[in-house]
Amino acid sequence: MIAELISVGTEILLGNIVNTNSAYLAEKCALLGLSVYYQTVVGDNEERMEEVINTALNRSDVVILTGGLGPTQDDLTKETVSRVMGFPLIEDAHTKEMILQYMEQYKNNNSKRRITDNNFKQALVPQGALILDNHNGTAPGLIMEKNGKTAILLPGPPNEMKPMFEEEVFPYLRKKQPETIYSQMVKICGIGESQVAEDIQDLIENQDNPTIAPYAKTGEVHLRITARAENEKECKKLIKPVVRELKSRFGKNIFATDEDKSLEEAVVDMLKDQKLSLSLAESCTGGAIAARIVNVPGASQVFARGYVTYTNRAKRKCLGVKKTTLKMEGAVSSKCAKEMAKGGCLISGTDICLSVTGLAGPGGGTDKTPVGTVFMGCYYNNKTVVREFHFSGNRNKIREQAVAHALAFLRDCMLEGIEKKD
Amino acid sequence: MIAELISVGTEILLGNIVNTNSAYLAEKCALLGLSVYYQTVVGDNEERMEEVINTALNRSDVVILTGGLGPTQDDLTKETVSRVMGFPLIEDAHTKEMILQYMEQYKNNNSKRRITDNNFKQALVPQGALILDNHNGTAPGLIMEKNGKTAILLPGPPNEMKPMFEEEVFPYLRKKQPETIYSQMVKICGIGESQVAEDIQDLIENQDNPTIAPYAKTGEVHLRITARAENEKECKKLIKPVVRELKSRFGKNIFATDEDKSLEEAVVDMLKDQKLSLSLAESCTGGAIAARIVNVPGASQVFARGYVTYTNRAKRKCLGVKKTTLKMEGAVSSKCAKEMAKGGCLISGTDICLSVTGLAGPGGGTDKTPVGTVFMGCYYNNKTVVREFHFSGNRNKIREQAVAHALAFLRDCMLEGIEKKD
Numbered sequence: 106m107i108a109e110l111i112s113v114g115t116e117i118l119l120g121n122i123v124n125t126n127s128a129y130l131a132e133k134c135a136l137l138g139l140s141v142y143y144q145t146v147v148g149d150n151e152e153r154m155e156e157v158i159n160t161a162l163n164r165s166d167v168v169i170l171t172g173g174l175g176p177t178q179d180d181l182t183k184e185t186v187s188r189v190m191g192f193p194l195i196e197d198a199h200t201k202e203m204i205l206q207y208m209e210q211y212k213n214n215n216s217k218r219r220i221t222d223n224n225f226k227q228a229l230v231p232q233g234a235l236i237l238d239n240h241n242g243t244a245p246g247l248i249m250e251k252n253g254k255t256a257i258l259l260p261g262p263p264n265e266m267k268p269m270f271e272e273e274v275f276p277y278l279r280k281k282q283p284e285t286i287y288s289q290m291v292k293i294c295g296i297g298e299s300q301v302a303e304d305i306q307d308l309i310e311n312q313d314n315p316t317i318a319p320y321a322k323t324g325e326v327h328l329r330i331t332a333r334a335e336n337e338k339e340c341k342k343l344i345k346p347v348v349r350e351l352k353s354r355f356g357k358n359i360f361a362t363d364e365d366k367s368l369e370e371a372v373v374d375m376l377k378d379q380k381l382s383l384s385l386a387e388s389c390t391g392g393a394i395a396a397r398i399v400n401v402p403g404a405s406q407v408f409a410r411g412y413v414t415y416t417n418r419a420k421r422k423c424l425g426v427k428k429t430t431l432k433m434e435g436a437v438s439s440k441c442a443k444e445m446a447k448g449g450c451l452i453s454g455t456d457i458c459l460s461v462t463g464l465a466g467p468g469g470g471t472d473k474t475p476v477g478t479v480f481m482g483c484y485y486n487n488k489t490v491v492r493e494f495h496f497s498g499n500r501n502k503i504r505e506q507a508v509a510h511a512l513a514f515l516r517d518c519m520l521e522g523i524e525k526k527d
Numbered sequence: 528m529i530a531e532l533i534s535v536g537t538e539i540l541l542g543n544i545v546n547t548n549s550a551y552l553a554e555k556c557a558l559l560g561l562s563v564y565y566q567t568v569v570g571d572n573e574e575r576m577e578e579v580i581n582t583a584l585n586r587s588d589v590v591i592l593t594g595g596l597g598p599t600q601d602d603l604t605k606e607t608v609s610r611v612m613g614f615p616l617i618e619d620a621h622t623k624e625m626i627l628q629y630m631e632q633y634k635n636n637n638s639k640r641r642i643t644d645n646n647f648k649q650a651l652v653p654q655g656a657l658i659l660d661n662h663n664g665t666a667p668g669l670i671m672e673k674n675g676k677t678a679i680l681l682p683g684p685p686n687e688m689k690p691m692f693e694e695e696v697f698p699y700l701r702k703k704q705p706e707t708i709y710s711q712m713v714k715i716c717g718i719g720e721s722q723v724a725e726d727i728q729d730l731i732e733n734q735d736n737p738t739i740a741p742y743a744k745t746g747e748v749h750l751r752i753t754a755r756a757e758n759e760k761e762c763k764k765l766i767k768p769v770v771r772e773l774k775s776r777f778g779k780n781i782f783a784t785d786e787d788k789s790l791e792e793a794v795v796d797m798l799k800d801q802k803l804s805l806s807l808a809e810s811c812t813g814g815a816i817a818a819r820i821v822n823v824p825g826a827s828q829v830f831a832r833g834y835v836t837y838t839n840r841a842k843r844k845c846l847g848v849k850k851t852t853l854k855m856e857g858a859v860s861s862k863c864a865k866e867m868a869k870g871g872c873l874i875s876g877t878d879i880c881l882s883v884t885g886l887a888g889p890g891g892g893t894d895k896t897p898v899g900t901v902f903m904g905c906y907y908n909n910k911t912v913v914r915e916f917h918f919s920g921n922r923n924k925i926r927e928q929a930v931a932h933a934l935a936f937l938r939d940c941m942l943e944g945i946e947k948k949d
Contacts, residue, residue, distance in 0.1 A: 116742050118563045119751075120554030123547055127568070131542030141540045142575055146549070146566035153564055160582075177724040177741070178731070210899075210919050223721050241920035243721075262743075264924045320543050385814075385835070391821025392807075392814025395835040399813025402889055402922060410841035413807070413817040413833030415826070419875075423832060453841075467824055500824060 106282060108139040109165035111157055112146045113173035113182050114261055126171045126266060132320070133270065137278050138286030138333060139167065149179045158189050162254050167278070172261030174244035176223035183231070183247065186256050190249055192231030197245075200236060201228035204243045237273045241265045248277065255281075287340030288315075288331035291351050292361040294324060294368055294513040301326045304354055308347070315343050324509025325368060357520055360513075368512045369397040375519050376407035376457075383515075384453035385411035386424050386445040386460040388436065389479065393508045394461065409455050414445070424448035424460075437464050437474050439482075443489045446482030457485040459515045463494070465503045479507045483518040490518055528704060530561040531587035533579055534568045535595035535604050536683055548593045548688060555692065559700050560708030560755065561589065571601045580611050584676050589700070594683030596666035598646045605653070605669065608678050612671055614653030619667075622658060623650035626665045659695045663687045670699065677703075709762030710737075710753035713773050714783040716746060716790055716935040723748040726776055730769070737765050746931025747790060779942055782935075790934045791819040797941050798829035798879075805937075806875035807833035808846050808867040808882040810858065811901065815930045816883065831877050836867070846870035846882075859886050859896050861904075865911045868904030879907040881937045885916070887925045901929045905940040912940055 110130050116122045127144045134141050142165070147157045154173075161168045173182030187194055204224055227243050230236055237246030242265040247258040257274055259266045293301060298321040305328070309317055315332035328351060332343040352359060360371040376383055385395050385408075395411035398404050412423045417436055420426040425448035426441055434440045442460050450458035463479030470476035479494045492514055496506040532552050538544045549566045556563045564587070569579045576595075583590045595604030609616055626646055649665050652658055659668030664687040669680040679696055681688045715723060720743035724731075727750070731739055737754035750773060754765040774781060782793040798805055807817050807830075817833035820826050834845045839858055842848040847870035848863055856862045864882050872880035885901030892898035901916040914936055918928040 115740055117550070118553055118566065119557045119740075120550045120552070121742055121749075121751075123545060123550040124566075125545055128539070128542045128545040131540060133542070135541045142570060142572070143579070144540065144546075144568035148564060150564070157565070175743075176721045178728070179741075207919060210917055223725060241924050264745075264920065264927070268921060318541060318543060387814070389821075390818070391826075392809070392817030392833055392835060393821075395814030395837075396812070396818055399811075399815075399835075399837065399926075400923070404813075405837050409838050410845060411814050411833075411835030411837070413814060413821075413835070415817075415821065415833070416831050419832035501822070504821075 106139050106167060107165045108134045108141050108167040108169060109161045110134075110141060110144040111161055111168060111170045112144070112261075113149060113154065113170060114146070115148045115179075117146045117172075118148045126261065126263060129263070129267065130169055130171070130270070133275065134169075135318070136286070136288055136329070136331070137275070138282055138284060138331075139278065149173055149181050151181055151185055154181060154185045155189055158186055158256075162189070162256070166253070167255045167257065167281075169257045169259065169274075171259045171266055174227070174246075174258060174260050176227055176243065180226075182258055183229070186249065186258060187231040190231075190251050190254075190256060192233060192249055192251075194229040195232045196225075196228050197230040197236060200230060200238075200245050201225065203238055203245070204228055207239075207243055235277075237269050239265055239269060241268060246273065248274070284333055285336050285340055286331060286333050287337050287344065288329050289341075289344050289348060290362060290364045291328045291330065291348060291355075291359055292363075292366070292368070293326045293328065293355050293358050294360050294509070295358045295517065296326065296355065298326050301328070301355075305351070308350065315340075315347055317347065322509075323505045324513060357517075360516060367400065368509065368516075370401050372512050372516050372519075373398065373401040373404050373407055375516060379519065381407065381457050381519070382453075382455040383408050384449050384455040384458045386449035386458060387411065387413050388415060388420070388445070388460075388462040389465045390461045390463075390504055390507050390511065391415065393504060394459070394511050397508060397512065410453055412449060420445060420462075424452065435474065437462055437478055437480065439480050439491045439493065442480035442482035442491050444482075446484035446489050446491075450484040457483065457515075457519070459483050459511060459518075461507060461511050463503070463507055465500045465507075467500055477503050479503070479510075481507075481511055481514050483515060485518055485522050490521075528561050528589060529587045530556045530563050530589040530591060531583045532556075532563060532566040533583060533590060533592045534566070534683075535571060535576065535592060536568070537570045539568045539594075540570050548683070548685060551685070551689065552591055552593070552692070555697060556591075556700075557708075557710075559697070560704050560706055561700065571595055571603055573603055573607055576603060576607045577611055580608055580678075584611070584678070588675070589677045589679065589703075591679045591681065591696075593681045593688055596649070596680060596682050598649055598665065604680055605651070608671065608680060609653040612653075612673050612676075612678060614655060614671055614673075616651040617654045618647075618650050619652040619658060622652060622667050623647060625660055625667070626650055629661075629665050657699075659691050661687055661691060663690060668695065670696075706755050707758050707762055708753065708755050709759050709766065710751050711763075711766050711770060712784060712786045713750040713752065713770060713777075713781055714785075714788065714790070714793075715748045715750070715777050715780050716782050716931070717780045717939070718748065718777065720748050723750070723777075727773070730772065737762075737769055739769065744931075745927045746935060779939075782938060789822065790931065790938075792823050794934050794938050794941075795820065795823040795826050795829055797938060801941065803829065803879050803941070804875075804877040805830050806871050806877040806880045808871035808880060809833060809835050810837060810842070810867070810883060811885040811887045812883045812926055812929050812933065813837065815926060816881070816933050819930060819934065831875055834871060842867060842884075846874065857896065859884055859900055859902065861902050861913045861915065864902035864904035864913050866904075868906035868911050868913075872906040879905065879937075879941070881905050881933060881940075883929060883933050885925070885929060887922045887929075889922055899925050901925070901932075903929075903933055903936050905937060907940055907944050912943075 888898035
């Protein structure tokens with residue numbers, strides 16, 4: 106089955122935002138065994154959108170459109186697809202009710218927000234379409250089927266689109282697919298993308314069924330192993346030896362073999378399993394590691410508190426970093442990272458404390474401490490481990506990498522500690 | 528002049544990588560005043576690529592293709608465009624020399640890389656094309672002109688494509704463009720997207736030159752006003768009254784009129800202007816507000832420290848929240864937010880402290896305190912202001928909204944305080 110992705114939005118055409126929706130949907134389609142031959146971006150223009158939709162429906166079986174479902178005059182996706190496919194628009198009482206509920210809830214926050222007539226434009230749906238409730242916004246998703254062709258309309262904001270896809274579209278598409286496709290994820294941290302690519306080159310060159318596809322994320326590499334067979338059991342049988350081989354090659358660097366498990370979740374799970382409490386002492390990452398940990402529901406069971414000690418004074422007052430350390434070695438130093446971790450652990454009364462101090466730039470770099478230098482400390486079992494990193498890229502890129510590597514470092518320290526305890 | 532972007536690559540079709548090239552090129556085209564109506568992604572397949580190129584050359588003046596210029600059999604972009612446009616391929620001595628030089632240099636770094644016959648495939652160029660030297664790889668860029676249409680072929684890797692675009696393609700396209708385009712951004716916080724859309728509907732309905740385009744972000748709405756005229760001065764003259772009108776309609780909710788200024792930057796600037804130091808006391812946002820503040824280079828001038836007090840114990844120990852408050856009112860309460868802000872301010876010795884405590888879910892909701900309830904406190908000038916919010920959506924959505932609204936709330940409190948002082 107051939108799928109095609111259409112993103113609607115002037116924002117993408119103007120380059121205001123990167124089209125992450127297409128990457129997300131393309132990955133999901135690959136997972137479902139759908140072949141994607143084309144992705145298109147078009148603006149909120151009736152004529153051009155119609156042309157793109159017609160072309161897509163001609164050459165593909167399933168067309169997934171994102172964006173252009175908003176309440177404004179500009180938003181034309183639903184209207185245009187309905188006209189092209191010959192569906193009349195009617196008001197849907199359930200959708201209207203959903204919108205009212207969502208808006209009422211939202212209204213309480215800010216008296217300036219009002220329910221406008223525009224919002225009710227979103228309650229119009231193509232007659233006969235499958236309606237997908239939106240729990241994170243006002244635009245419902247829609248699935249329209251006619252003459253063996255399927256159009257799937259999803260809202261543009263990723264936080265509305267993704268849950269809707271996971272909950273409703275994924276199972277819907279899976280049912281349409283005759284062949285069973287099954288895939289298993291192997292997630293790796295602490296090894297670079299090109300190293301992983303080199304380490305599995307022999308496997309990838311000789312692959313047929315299953316296939317291995319690498320996806321590089323910041324500080325992580327995900328390998329998706331996909332098999333096609335008559336049923337899930339046969340697929341799993343094909344996948345098993347490949348996963349075993351990858352485990353023997355990457356060992357402890359594999360943090361998850363679960364599609365949905367994030368690195369922070371793996372870290373929180375490990376803390377829970379070992380009954381360890383965590384505190385954080387962040388400087389250059391500015392709370393972003395804490396925010397990743399708190400992404401995990403139930404993180405409060407293990408995460409006690411975090412300090413964002415952005416100034417030297419805060420490092421001294423909150424964490425007890427010594428004045429001489431800051432003066433002699435500087436805030437971006439191995440010694441400072443060490444004292445931050447130990448001080449944070451003692452004052453928090455937690456079992457483990459992770460510290461990060463570094464220079465994200467753009468200014469402030471020296472020959473000794475260039476921009477991108479980051480020191481991380483981990484205090485655990487009465488001792489501190491410190492590691493030095495050198496990241497490249499702009500301020501954001503450096504901080505993002507620091508966050509991902511900090512989580513991997515924390516995991517490493519726990520693994521080592523656990524080994525020693527055993 | 529109409530431009531169209533085509534990205535060639537199976538990695539994008541499979542969702543292995545996000546198509547950042549298109550976002551980059553789209554932004555540059557907008558800056559050059561080129562209208563981009565379509566972006567397409569196609570794989571390394573001759574037939575489908577030919578179809579896409581023909582369509583693009585039909586409907587657009589300039590077609591920019593990235594990717595598929597590599598040395599392997601799979602790479603077909605140059606061959607296909609040349610055939611479609613009727614250019615024969617010939618070997619170019621200069622390009623061959625460039626490739627040899629690059630490969631020799633590269634060989635030293637990595638003994639595994641060899642110069643293969645494949646590489647000389649890259650020395651074949653369309654006869655009469657403009658050749659763009661690649662200083663970061665082996666594939667030259669190409670510009671081909673025929674019958675009033677232009678095809679620009681660029682390598683796929685961003686670190687090869689971007690310098691080539693900046694150095695050669697940008698000046699080439701600027702020369703082709705007779706009209707000047709200029710745009711100005713107006714960024715709004717604290718008002719919802721549909722409210723803003725309604726408030727400017729009359730302006731949008733009657734617009735011609737300049738145009739107003741709204742972009743919704745979490746907790747923000749951006750309006751881009753774009754004018755076309757003979758020169759920049761004329762453009763600015765057209766834009767000025769529109770910006771004045773928007774200022775009179777949205778007043779203090781406008782936090783920036785600068786393309787690159789983020790909400791956190793506006794907040795940091797305001798702190799700097801008023802010479803105020805900031806501390807943060809976060810619970811449900813888990814350090815994400817601090818991370819936003821630290822996005823701003825030089826934030827250390829005003830941001831002293833942040834507390835991520837995720838447990839009740841941490842709220843008591845770090846911020847001095849009273850045991851009775853936590854017991855009687857709970858951690859998600861107006862009183863707790865108030866005590867967090869005041870306690871955080873006093874212990875940090877800062878001028879202002881913002882606190883956030885709420886329930887991001889998915890579990891833990893009650894009738895009195897449903898999931899999505901967030902209290903924010905701001906201690907400033909010896910008094911605390913508390914505001915209650917109710918956000919909807921999943922855990923991440925609730926936290927994202929809380930972060931954006933916290934920044935807007937902090938800005939509000941400062942604006943009010945400043946007014947009172949005057």
